[in-house]
Amino acid sequence: MDWLQALGRRGLGVFERLGRASVLLFNIIGGLHTLVPRPALVTYQVFSVGVLSLVIIVVSGLFVGMVLGLQGYNTLVDFGAEESLGVVVALSLVRELGPVVTALLFAGRAGSALTAEIGLMKATEQLSAMEMMAVDPVRRVLAPRFLAGFVSMPLLAAIFSAVGVTGGYFVGVGLLGVDEGAYWSQMQDRVDLYDDIMNGVVKSLVFGAVATWIAVFEGYDAVPTSEGVSRATTRTVVQTALAVLALDFILTALMFGEY
Amino acid sequence: MANQDQQQPLVEIRNLSFSHGSRKIFDGVDIDIHAGGVTAIMGPSGTGKTTLLRLIGGQLRPQTGTILVDGEDVTRIRRGRLYQLRKRMGMLFQNGALLTDMSVFDNVAYPLREHTRLPESMVRDLVLMKLEAVGLRGARDLLPSQLSGGMARRVALARAIALDPMMILYDEPFTGQDPISMGVLVRLIRLLNDSIGLTSIVVSHDIAETAAIADYIYLLSGGKVVAQGTSAELERSDSAWAQQFLQGLADGPVPFHYPARDYAEDLLTPSSVAAAARG
Ligand SMILES: Nc1ncnc2c1ncn2[C@@H]1O[C@H](COP(=O)(O)OP(=O)(O)O)[C@@H](O)[C@H]1O
Ligand SMILES: [Mg+2]
Numbered sequence: 400m401d402w403l404q405a406l407g408r409r410g411l412g413v414f415e416r417l418g419r420a421s422v423l424l425f426n427i428i429g430g431l432h433t434l435v436p437r438p439a440l441v442t443y444q445v446f447s448v449g450v451l452s453l454v455i456i457v458v459s460g461l462f463v464g465m466v467l468g469l470q471g472y473n474t475l476v477d478f479g480a481e482e483s484l485g486v487v488v489a490l491s492l493v494r495e496l497g498p499v500v501t502a503l504l505f506a507g508r509a510g511s512a513l514t515a516e517i518g519l520m521k522a523t524e525q526l527s528a529m530e531m532m533a534v535d536p537v538r539r540v541l542a543p544r545f546l547a548g549f550v551s552m553p554l555l556a557a558i559f560s561a562v563g564v565t566g567g568y569f570v571g572v573g574l575l576g577v578d579e580g581a582y583w584s585q586m587q588d589r590v591d592l593y594d595d596i597m598n599g600v601v602k603s604l605v606f607g608a609v610a611t612w613i614a615v616f617e618g619y620d621a622v623p624t625s626e627g628v629s630r631a632t633t634r635t636v637v638q639t640a641l642a643v644l645a646l647d648f649i650l651t652a653l654m655f656g657e658y
Numbered sequence: 659m660a661n662q663d664q665q666q667p668l669v670e671i672r673n674l675s676f677s678h679g680s681r682k683i684f685d686g687v688d689i690d691i692h693a694g695g696v697t698a699i700m701g702p703s704g705t706g707k708t709t710l711l712r713l714i715g716g717q718l719r720p721q722t723g724t725i726l727v728d729g730e731d732v733t734r735i736r737r738g739r740l741y742q743l744r745k746r747m748g749m750l751f752q753n754g755a756l757l758t759d760m761s762v763f764d765n766v767a768y769p770l771r772e773h774t775r776l777p778e779s780m781v782r783d784l785v786l787m788k789l790e791a792v793g794l795r796g797a798r799d800l801l802p803s804q805l806s807g808g809m810a811r812r813v814a815l816a817r818a819i820a821l822d823p824m825m826i827l828y829d830e831p832f833t834g835q836d837p838i839s840m841g842v843l844v845r846l847i848r849l850l851n852d853s854i855g856l857t858s859i860v861v862s863h864d865i866a867e868t869a870a871i872a873d874y875i876y877l878l879s880g881g882k883v884v885a886q887g888t889s890a891e892l893e894r895s896d897s898a899w900a901q902q903f904l905q906g907l908a909d910g911p912v913p914f915h916y917p918a919r920d921y922a923e924d925l926l927t928p929s930s931v932a933a934a935a936r937g
Contacts, residue, residue, distance in 0.1 A: 528755035531715050532769045532817075533744040
């Protein structure tokens with residue numbers, strides 16, 4: 400019976416954390432309006448969350464696009480359909496790999512940094528000091544970071560996809576001899592603004608919200624010691640990865656399920 | 659302070675009980691903090707001195723009891739009122755707790771920029787005045803990581819008085835200071851208290867320094883106030899607690915040992931048996 404008890408306790412623990420995280424999200428969203436007179440707080444975070452993730456996004460996007468070019472060509476050429484390479488590369492990126500891989504990279508690059516920063520601010524009593532100065536850290540520290548992540552993710556995903564399409568072009572057209580006109584025109588014909596691109600944007604908005612939510616919650620909820628912060632950082636990366644992959648399945652089923 | 663009994667205390671703690679989980683930190687504590695004075699709260703490490711400051715600042719809520727700060731009960735107050743009240747309290751954290759991503763100047767300016775709409779030129783003047791008061795006007799462009807522990811605490815003090823509060827709470831201001839910065843801080847606390855009419859609460863276990871500046875001292879141990887009085891009264895008192903604490907005796911009412919089972923029995927029990935017995 401011990402294991403049943405332990406399972407029950409764990410389950411309760413999960414729900415308790417989920418509850419606290421939801422209350423925090425509620426407070427963050429309720430505090431977003433206080434950022435209106437302080438846009439600098441947000442732009443600074445967009446810089447540190449978004450701009451500093453650019454390099455890893457661009458490099459990864461390029462390689463993923465090139466791999467898609469190779470794999471897609473090898474499959475398509477058997478059917479004599481290598482002209483459609485552009486469509487395959489673009490759809491894979493815009494619908495799936497752009498939002499998902501960007502979110503995974505974001506968790507590793509920006510999410511972990513957010514958690515560590517907030518956790519250390521807690522451990523060094525900076526958050527307490529703000530509270531005692533009558534400044535709400537949820538509004539001043541968490542809300543701008545949350546908003547910055549939410550805004551940055553779709554932009555990063557778009558850049559990832561754009562670079563990936565170019566990578567596929569280099570390999571497909573440059574290396575393997577696919578017709579350049581076909582690569583681009585088929586892509587233009589078959590990639591739909593609403594069905595494909597907008598759905599991809601919706602995905603990355605959801606991933607952006609979830610990834611930053613997890614990151615700021617883990618930092619804010621961290622045990623205020625060096626060990627506690629390091630554990631929280633690990634949890635951010637793992638939980639974001641799991642949440643993004645699970646949500647991706649659900650969103651894909653909802654968006655493309657009728658096919 | 660001769661008229662201590664006549665006036666209403668600025669902070670009035672009654673029947674305060676507080677537990678962290680199952681661990682009882684306070685058990686029926688009564689404390690009065692009188693306006694205009696320096697009140698010391700002393701006790702061994704881990705008695706809950708920091709916890710007491712957080713209770714007064716409304717960051718923690720007690721299980722029972724009331725804490726009146728300037729007539730308002732912070733244990734029941736609404737959040738908006740609490741934040742208004744906190745603007746009139748400064749808290750000096752044990753390690754300063756400066757915001758590490760901004761300069762000394764911006765740290766001191768932070769409360770002014772958050773809570774007032776003063777023009778930047780006036781913010782600058784005020785910040786320089788506060789930094790001058792703690793002797794660090796020349797350090798305004800340094801980052802917190804470039805400060806020594808004593809300097810960081812003085813910057814935090816300048817920040818704490820930025821909004822001209824009615825009261826400052828000091829959490830172990832002397833711990834880990836070299837003799838010079840210790841002396842500087844001791845004088846600074848007294849000077850600020852008397853020159854701008856503050857009320858100070860100093861939490862500490864450094865007897866000599868604290869006794870030198872405190873008008874009134876509370877000794878805490880085991881969740882209760884075990885002795886109180888002016889430092890002269892405490893020295894003369896026959897309370898075993900006061901004597902142990904003031905003289906720094908290892909053993910007395912505050913035991914040297916953390917509660918444990920019998921020493922001989924502990925040594926004679928093999929660890930596996932002990933583990934089984936505990937489990
Ligand atoms: N968040 C917490 N959860 C559980 N126990 C705590 C917590 N914070 C402090 N304590 C315990 O409360 C006691 C009092 O802590 P504290 O107020 O920091 O003591 P002091 O400042 O007098 O050294 C300590 O024994 C500490 O272990
Ligand atoms: Mg303490």
